[in-house]
Amino acid sequence: MGFAKEFREFALKGNIVDLAVAVVVGAAFGAIITSLTDDIITPAILAPALKAAHLENIQDLKWGAVKYGSFLSSIIKFLIIALSLFMVIKGINRMKRRKEAAVVEAPKPPEYTLQEKLLMEIRDNLKK
Numbered sequence: 001m002g003f004a005k006e007f008r009e010f011a012l013k014g015n016i017v018d019l020a021v022a023v024v025v026g027a028a029f030g031a032i033i034t035s036l037t038d039d040i041i042t043p044a045i046l047a048p049a050l051k052a053a054h055l056e057n058i059q060d061l062k063w064g065a066v067k068y069g070s071f072l073s074s075i076i077k078f079l080i081i082a083l084s085l086f087m088v089i090k091g092i093n094r095m096k097r098r099k100e101a102a103v104v105e106a107p108k109p110p111e112y113t114l115q116e117k118l119l120m121e122i123r124d125n126l127k128k
Helices: 002-011 014-045 047-052 069-102 114-127
Strands: none
Touching: 014 047, 014 069
16 A cells, blocks of 8 residues: 555656646647648748659658658758747746846845944934
8 A cells, every 4th residue: 555655646746747748748749840840831831842853742852762851851840849949938038037027126225334323323312
């Protein structure tokens, strides 16, 4: 029973659950980027180059026996993912900076020397 309880506590920790959610969201994001690259970017931007090479799909590109089309497609996907993540992180950092700028510390009272403190006490006593 101790092992099951310990495993349940481990599996239900916030870090593990957050990691699981991140993996699922990352897989979905990867599918979106794959679709963007294969269905939109390749046909729209690379179509003229592929037509010149008499190909329909970037994965069909090869040089002799070496198929470099898949590698080229993976590079394009990586660049899109890196750019997307950069933009998301940049936005998050901008929001954090705005939050930090909104929280302004109260100004600290100036620190006085012993002589200044004594003079203030004398002044206060004279006022009385």
